[in-house]
Amino acid sequence: MSELRIKKLLIGNYRSFNERVVFNFPNKKYLKPISIIGYNNSGKTNMLNAILYSIGYKYTTKETFSINDFYNRQIENVPHIGILLESSIENKYDGKQANLNGYQQLEIQIDGIEIEGAKFRSTDPTGQQENWQSFGALKYYNVFYINFHNIKEEIKTKKTSWGNLSSFLAKHIHKLVETDSVLVDKKEEFDRQTKEATENVLRDSLLQNFIEKIRVNYSANLRNNDCHVEFGLPNYEDIFLQMLFKIGLNGNSENLIPIEQFGDGFISMFVMAVIQAIAETNTEDKCIFLFEEPESFLHENHQEYFYKMVLCPLANKGHQVIYTTHSDKMIDIFDTKSIIRLEFDETEKRTVCKYNNTEEEPNFENIVQINNFNSYIKSIEPNLNKILFSRKVILVEGPNDLLCYNYAFEKIIYDITGDSNFSKAYLNFRNISILPHHGKATALYLLKLCKHFGLDYFLINDLDMEINIIEELNQFEELNALQQSDLYLFDGIENRNATSKGIITTNFNLLKNAGIEKIHFNIPKLEGVIGYESDDKNSLSIWNLLQEIEDFEVDLIPENLTSFLELDSIIEIVEV
Known part of the structure; x- marks a missing residue:
């Protein structure tokens, strides 16, 4: 073996x-x-x-x-x-x-x-x-x-003009013919039978006469060298490489x-x-x-x-x-x-390995498990191809966030280049995917998956609070310390309710897992940032509002997101 x-x-x-x-x-x-x-x-x-x-x-x-x-x-x-x-x-x-x-x-x-x-x-x-x-x-x-x-x-x-075998199928058939004792044992008898059969078919035929004329002229061309010319089948081993696989569909063997x-x-x-x-x-x-x-x-x-x-x-x-x-x-x-x-x-212009963990790796725990299958079906499975085969991923909160940011990116790039097609295709050109996570719990899940595979990411979420507490949150290293602080316990002079505490905890987890340079919070929500005042989340109404916005400010597109999108190099690309 x-x-x-x-x-x-x-x-x-x-x-x-x-x-x-x-x-x-x-x-x-x-x-x-x-x-x-x-x-x-x-x-x-x-x-x-x-x-x-x-x-x-x-x-x-x-x-x-x-x-x-x-x-x-x-x-x-x-x-x-x-x-x-x-x-x-x-x-x-x-x-x-x-x-x-x-x-x-x-x-x-x-x-x-x-x-x-x-x-x-x-x-x-x-x-x-x-x-x-x-x-x-x-x-x-x-x-x-x-x-x-x-x-x-x-x-x-078939062999190439150099006598080589190029396909995996040809190499395997050749190896079988060479090593199979059954085929090897039949070689001599096969050669004898095919030689006799060929001679019987050609005997007294015009083709045999034609072959003999070739032999006579070839012998003369070689200064009367008494050569032998035979028109027959290839060598035994090569016959099998000359055969064809033929297919009969629907049971048709004719x-x-x-x-x-x-x-x-x-x-x-x-x-x-x-x-x-x-x-x-x-x-x-x-x-x-x-x-x-x-x-x-x-x-x-x-x-x-x-x-x-x-x-x-x-x-x-x-x-x-x-x-x-x-x-x-x-x-x-x-x-x-x-x-x-x-x-x-793209910076160092070289191939890098972003993920390669073998079973010898200690303390390895697979990122996707059956116990979180619900989150997998909601957020990962529909976006798996984009996560695995993109250079960068932007994670936004929901469908309207996706609508808004796609439009904003396209408009910003068009304002720089004046090229409508390029502005539509810019994210594809950069191999950047933007996808919704449909909730902060699944956002954390997607974030961990990106980090697991070494994928560069940027996370965009609603803060769900009227006051910007991001810098204060970032000062805490551990959740325990946060939960003992006034920020967590009090809302002004009132005790903070359980819902508000839950929001703070979730935002803290997202902030610490992403890193402050890799996350942006819309305050309090996306709709408030773009000036959409209705309580409904009608996508058409939001789309119509987006058409009226001349410039998108840093409260929607912060500098770290601009850097993530590599917008500073657009002019160089267009000029090339």
Whole structure:
């Protein structure tokens, strides 16, 4: 039984990665697929490529890397990729042993101007001794990589013009033909029968006469070299790579259609079946499956189906499953140890790891649990995609707050740029999401989730009090101290009632959890700040009022929110 597993990955100065980032992967007891998530251009593909190179799936030579792979395209930023693998020891065909236990570390030699060489150095798990058993070892283990962006390429089984196999399906079929004793034993008899059958079909035919003419002329062209020309089937091993998968729909076994003639969605479902078949036939081996955005071409329902029926069963069988995704339907938010979250730091211009907690982490408690499922359904589940795949999140109190702030942001940006389309798309351009939390309790929940995943946030709430007590609240470090203070106990000369105390406690918790620079309170409420005097919360009436406002003041858009929105750099963007 062969077994291969990734324990740790190190990346530095490779493409969007600058400072060395270390990724830890759960041990073999953790039977969940591992998702690599992040918004566009955050570095997910770069991370997956680093894995493919370091395990030897993609071959490394001097020509493999160019200056484009060096961070910021600077020759002094030499890429570093290292991986720690755990493997079984397998017997090679020549009697030697294959062993990938330990580190594979990229070594690039440069002369100061250009690349002179590149290779991966293998050492034992201590990093001290060379591991000579790693050379050519990967073929004795099972690694499957599928890029779902090129799904039609992944079902092609023919060799390339260079004689290589490019798709995961072709490689797997080739390996089965090479190693299956049943097929190997039938090779000689198959060659004999097909040769006889071909000769019988061609005998006395125009095609045979045509082939003989070719032989005579070819022999003459080679200065009368007595050559033999045969027109027949490919080699035994290659015949299976020339075959086609054909599909008969609705039980029709007569009119079959080649699989590549179908659309991408249909082919994706076929690839699912191939992956499932590989897993079902690899009952002893423990494989690595690497997938690039498997949700491509799949509707939400089928994304969730793929996760539950393909990815999870693979991992549950002991295979290591690692994949990149943009879909919140393909992650388990109730078990965030299975999530690696990347971001691109816009200030330092590099990929950073915002979240990677393995099961070895002490005192780990998952942020989303079944006991707060009610809050999850109300606030997290509808906004999960925005939370996980945004660079920043603005949390507002309710629908009218969302209406108001979206309009205010758009108007402010339009006043600066005069560009209507850009002002509408500015938050998308900055990868900033704005979403309602529908209550202060759920606001605290969403806030903790943002902090859990390392997501930058800004919280906007109603103070629900006529007097601004924010600075006074911020002076207290602990809730106990606050609850013994005059601020908490008295409202002027009167004893403060329970409702008022509850409001103070909630605001204090929000303030302390968010931090004073990351929160804004509308006093007493949003409607009061924008001058909406009616007791109803009619959205159309509020919208009509917003159209009359010339400028939005700091009591609605404070300076820390302006900074969060990065409004100071709008002119630079527009001028570019």
